[in-house]
Amino acid sequence: MVLRVLIAILLLASPVAACEADIACRIDNRSYHVRLPDDWDGVTPMPVMLHFHGWGRQGDLVVNHGRISASTRKRGVLLLAPNGNGRTWNFRRGRSEDVDFAAAVIEDAAARFPIDRARIFVSGYSFGSGMAWRYVCENGNGVAALFAVSGTIDQRETCPEAPGEVRHVHGLSDNVMGYPKGQGNDLLYPVALWRAAYDCDGASAPDPYFIRSFLTFDRYTWDCPRGRVTFDQHAGGHFIPHGWFGRQLDEMLGLTPSYP
Template sequence: MRVFLFVLLLLARPALAAEGCHADVTCQLGDRSYHVLTPDGWDGVTPLPVLMHFHGWQRQGTLIVKHQRISGATRRRGVLLVAPNGERKTWDFWRPGSKDVAFGAAVLEDVRKRYPVIEDQIFVSGYSWGSNMAWRFVCERGEGIAALLAISGTLDQDETCATRPGEVRQVYGLNDQVLDFPYGPGGDTTWPVKLWRDAMGCGAGEARGPWRQVEFLTLERTVWEACAHGRVSLDIHPGGHFITHGWIARQLDELLGLPPSYP
């Protein structure tokens, strides 16, 4: 009986490994593609949280599955990393109705066919141009998305979003020279998440003070928890346009109820 059950488990495993679709090797989806990276030590059966990360301008998913500040975080925390490839290495996020939103949704559906997914632990992330795209995605297909993890990029704060994720977490550098920090009226530094504070019906924010993952970079966090729906947090730092050291790792630790760790 035990041998029979073991054979059944093997047959039930996703066909992805047999197809060679993993890490550097793309998963084809029509005329588009994406990358996946399983976490360290995964047994091939246990359901997984998912982080779908949109790459920056002129990048591809091949970078994401090797990037220690992204894949290094997911691999160590039991999270399946999904990295869609933008056409011409960019994304269409400027207006509602982007075909890249539909593509992102199709990627998640394809992932569900290949892997056992924990449905209430699907996170969407992005950096720079990819952060803008992640905003657009959850603005239109945010139902069922547990959290948006956005790095150095937003949409205009007067956008009207049809949907919202369960939670929004944003990080931005005050000295960003690529996508300028979006100060609000009077130099308001909470402006980068105004859209989501309004959409979620949030009251006053609470300053949580400084924190760091590495000694050379201190972040200041403001959190809005008195919301009609969900939760919003904003981390700001004095640096520029980069994927913040350990930021994705810390967000996943908090969202998954894990002890904070680095990397």
């Protein structure tokens, strides 16, 4: 705790880095929020998770969220939470101005804090998940992985870019963004776009697992010539599953799985 306070004092003393948590960082007429890891030493480059908030929200909720920032803070990951114009995102069509803004957020954060560019993760929930898909579709070549919760773009799109890996979770009973189902009631359709982009063949058999005992996931994986796709399906509705972001970070960073 003492180390974190000292780091915060040093950062706030700099006009470049004088923003964190509820104090937004400014980029022209837009802004984003930052949450530093709990035990960061102030020097080591940090992995980054760029997270897009849901409809009607803002980044200050994200950096204080028990199912988002609690996962990044304990794993040494810098959390970036852009603020959408009008508390929403333009993700349904290509060439979104929000893609350029989010890319600028990463660059602005890199000027304030040392970041590990080989470990940039892009995530989102609901409308924010759709925006995360849009971002990696148009600017994903430098992204290590997409972590998406309950939101997609049109599976018939063709993306000019792609992240190294895709991890998506969706509930079969989602009545907000809806559970995308393909022809013939294809329950693996929510990741059809990336399966096509990565030249994937058949999925693995479903591998049931849970993070908290009250929610079981059926995990499907595709190890493909151009990348890896992981799809976690559950019977629930429209929510961020407890510990899901933390589990993805643990697996991507080679950490022992823990909660939250």
